[in-house]
Amino acid sequence: MAQITVNEAIAEALAEEMQRDPNVIMFGEGVATKRPELLSAFGAARVRNTPLSEAIIAGTAAGAAATGLRPVVDLLFAPFLTLAMDAIVNSAGKLRYVSGGQFSFPMVVMAMTGGGWTVGAQHNHNLEAWFVHSPGLKVVMPSCAADFKGLLKAAIRDDNPVLFFIDMPLGHLPGEVPDGEYLVELGKAAIRRAGADITLISYAKTVDTCLQAAEQLAGDDIDAEVIDLRSLKPLDEQAILQSARKTGRVLIVHEAAGPCGVGAEVAALVAAQAFDALKAPVIRITGPDAPAPSSYPLEQAFIPQADTVVAAARRLLRRGTGESVPAVAERMR
Amino acid sequence: MESIPNDGAAMLERMMLIRAYEEKLASLQAAGQAAGTCTSVGQEAAAVGVIGVLNGDDRVLTNHRSAGHLLARGADPGRLLAEVLGRSTGYCKGKSGSLHISAKELGVLLTSTIVGGELSLATGVALTKTLRGEAGIVACFFGDGAACEGIFHESLNLASVWQLPILYVCENNQWQAFVHRRETMTGDHVSTWAGGYGIPSRTVDGNDVDQVHAAALEAANAVRSSGRPYLLETWTYRLRGHFEPDDQSYVEPQELAEWRRRDPIAAQQARLLESGRLDAAAIERMRARVDEAIASALAFAQASPFPAASELTTDVYA
Numbered sequence: 004m005a006q007i008t009v010n011e012a013i014a015e016a017l018a019e020e021m022q023r024d025p026n027v028i029m030f031g032e033g034v035a036t037k038r039p040e041l042l043s044a045f046g047a048a049r050v051r052n053t054p055l056s057e058a059i060i061a062g063t064a065a066g067a068a069a070t071g072l073r074p075v076v077d078l079l080f081a082p083f084l085t086l087a088m089d090a091i092v093n094s095a096g097k098l099r100y101v102s103g104g105q106f107s108f109p110m111v112v113m114a115m116t117g118g119g120w121t122v123g124a125q126h127n128h129n130l131e132a133w134f135v136h137s138p139g140l141k142v143v144m145p146s147c148a149a150d151f152k153g154l155l156k157a158a159i160r161d162d163n164p165v166l167f168f169i170d171m172p173l174g175h176l177p178g179e180v181p182d183g184e185y186l187v188e189l190g191k192a193a194i195r196r197a198g199a200d201i202t203l204i205s206y207a208k209t210v211d212t213c214l215q216a217a218e219q220l221a222g223d224d225i226d227a228e229v230i231d232l233r234s235l236k237p238l239d240e241q242a243i244l245q246s247a248r249k250t251g252r253v254l255i256v257h258e259a260a261g262p263c264g265v266g267a268e269v270a271a272l273v274a275a276q277a278f279d280a281l282k283a284p285v286i287r288i289t290g291p292d293a294p295a296p297s298s299y300p301l302e303q304a305f306i307p308q309a310d311t312v313v314a315a316a317r318r319l320l321r322r323g324t325g326e327s328v329p330a331v332a333e334r335m336r
Numbered sequence: 337m338e339s340i341p342n343d344g345a346a347m348l349e350r351m352m353l354i355r356a357y358e359e360k361l362a363s364l365q366a367a368g369q370a371a372g373t374c375t376s377v378g379q380e381a382a383a384v385g386v387i388g389v390l391n392g393d394d395r396v397l398t399n400h401r402s403a404g405h406l407l408a409r410g411a412d413p414g415r416l417l418a419e420v421l422g423r424s425t426g427y428c429k430g431k432s433g434s435l436h437i438s439a440k441e442l443g444v445l446l447t448s449t450i451v452g453g454e455l456s457l458a459t460g461v462a463l464t465k466t467l468r469g470e471a472g473i474v475a476c477f478f479g480d481g482a483a484c485e486g487i488f489h490e491s492l493n494l495a496s497v498w499q500l501p502i503l504y505v506c507e508n509n510q511w512q513a514f515v516h517r518r519e520t521m522t523g524d525h526v527s528t529w530a531g532g533y534g535i536p537s538r539t540v541d542g543n544d545v546d547q548v549h550a551a552a553l554e555a556a557n558a559v560r561s562s563g564r565p566y567l568l569e570t571w572t573y574r575l576r577g578h579f580e581p582d583d584q585s586y587v588e589p590q591e592l593a594e595w596r597r598r599d600p601i602a603a604q605q606a607r608l609l610e611s612g613r614l615d616a617a618a619i620e621r622m623r624a625r626v627d628e629a630i631a632s633a634l635a636f637a638q639a640s641p642f643p644a645a646s647e648l649t650t651d652v653y654a
Contacts, residue, residue: 054490054497061456062453062455062491063460064460065446066460067461067463068460072460090453094450100652101431101432102431103426104650139652163653
């Protein structure tokens with residue numbers, strides 16, 4: 004078990020998969036410049052810089068994927084995905100279906116997002132739910148070094164287009180990564196902390212926020228379970244429902260805005276399939292319906308914080324305080 | 337159906353087949369028996385002339401006006417019509433309809449109806465060929481409308497920088513949906529834009545199948561020998577509307593009449609008759625064969641089953 008950073012885990016995954024399969028190639032803005040180790044190991048044909056042209060980067064990936072390669076493309080910052088939407092959503096996501104299954108699109112699109120670097124709204128926009136809403140695509144957003152490695156390797160081997168989101172501040176985060184070949188199956192959530200009283204569901208950076216909250220709650224004798232979704236599509240419905248039935252209380256935490264977000268999908272799932280087990284309403288704590296600010300204090304206010312999670316969890320567990328739970332929920336959002 | 341042999345009569349017959357197929361589609365639409373569709377009536381010479389120079393290991397990417405390219409490449413009109421009518425025997429199991437038909441077995445890949453979509457995908461198809469050392473080039477068909485999309489410029493730039501073997505074929509049919517090219521471009525030709533990317537180009541009379549064929553051969557050979565892109569512009573005209581039904585009330589009657597006089601099929605018939613390579617009886621026999629092919633295609637399509645309801649969510653994920 005080695006202690007490496009998320010960025011190192013990503014680099015290991017890329018190198019291992021390029022070594023394993025000559026069809027794996029990587030290109031994007033500065034890929035060859037920023038990954039000299041890949042360039043020297045695999046050559047300029049397979050590790051390529053591109054123009055600042057997101058649309059053709061993504062389209063080239065889709066065309067190459069459909070004809071036998073396994074491209075990994077780095078579009079750097081998630082808001083720039085808006086320039087690549089046609090290739091990702093209309094081509095990679097739909098042309099398998101539209102063609103009656105004649106083509107598949109084994110490709111990975113990497114992009115960074117998430118608050119913490121004060122880069123502002125056009126470099127930080129958690130738009131992962133857009134892709135969950137688009138058929139034919141898979142979406143992952145890991146929280147720790149081991150998952151970055153294991154999920155990226157699995158994404159490269161997957162025969163579908165996978166959006167691989169990197170929560171920006173996690174890049175330098177160290178973590179234990181198992182030695183040797185390590186894969187994490189897409190579509191499987193992880194229970195980061197087992198608990199009996201309330202389920203905190205999150206993904207990416209805010210998983211750690213939930214773990215911090217769970218520690219604080221433990222001081223109040225509240226035993227929180229923390230689930231890391233890891234894959235947003237496919238979604239591990241069984242893991243969510245099992246925990247919801249166990250604790251009867253579900254609090255969903257993500258940095259992306261609330262409306263039509265992943266949390267809404269999780270809440271709907273729990274309401275539809277575990278309603279009888281619920282002891283309290285399902286609550287979301289999300290980023291606001293506002294562009295991500297740059298100013299550090301504002302950006303921190305944008306990101307769900309452990310104290311907010313703790314307060315919401317306490318209120319969900321407290322009864323007869325005179326404050327209604329829906330009112331709390333409204334304020335939290 | 338085979339790809340077209342390189343002779344004027346065979347090219348004429350294939351153009352006649354494309355015309356008959358699309359006119360049948362338009363009449364089915366008018367009769368309420370088919371969904372609206374885009375035709376390439378008037379542009380048959382461009383499709384037949386270019387596809388005629390391609391080899392089996394070449395790859396073709398096309399767009400919403402794809403019937404000419406598919407039929408020129410040897411597509412079965414029965415399976416095409418079945419696709420348009422939403423039947424399970426269609427090339428895409430009825431999941432495409434007329435607008436984005438691909439036929440992998442013919443090397444016609446990844447048809448996109450998002451104008452310019454094919455330009456975004458062609459570079460990747462060509463990259464696969466290059467990296468794997470596979471024989472063949474990539475022919476990418478698009479219109480003057482797509483050339484006004486940003487992706488045209490991104491595609492040409494990358495293909496030039498990465499030296500990708502792409503034959504870009506711009507069918508300049510003068511119309512961008514409901515807007516004349518005059519309103520959207522400061523010059524007449526898309527070919528002149530290629531030079532800015534270091535890509536050789538040429539404009540050819542797109543209504544003369546012999547000229548298209550000769551220019552396409554030269555262009556394809558240039559791509560084959562250099563491994564680099566080339567842009568061929570076929571100067572042609574969309575004789576029907578953007579979409580069926582379309583009364584073309586926005587089209588200048590004089591311009592339409594002028595281009596009708598330059599109909600590529602009538603022109604080729606006249607050339608072959610004048611040169612003595614064909615007589616009127618031979619053309620009549622062609623017409624009869626084409627009509628028979630379309631009639632049996634329609635019978636096949638209409639007798640084919642619709643997809644089962646269970647097909648609704650298959651082929652979404654690999």
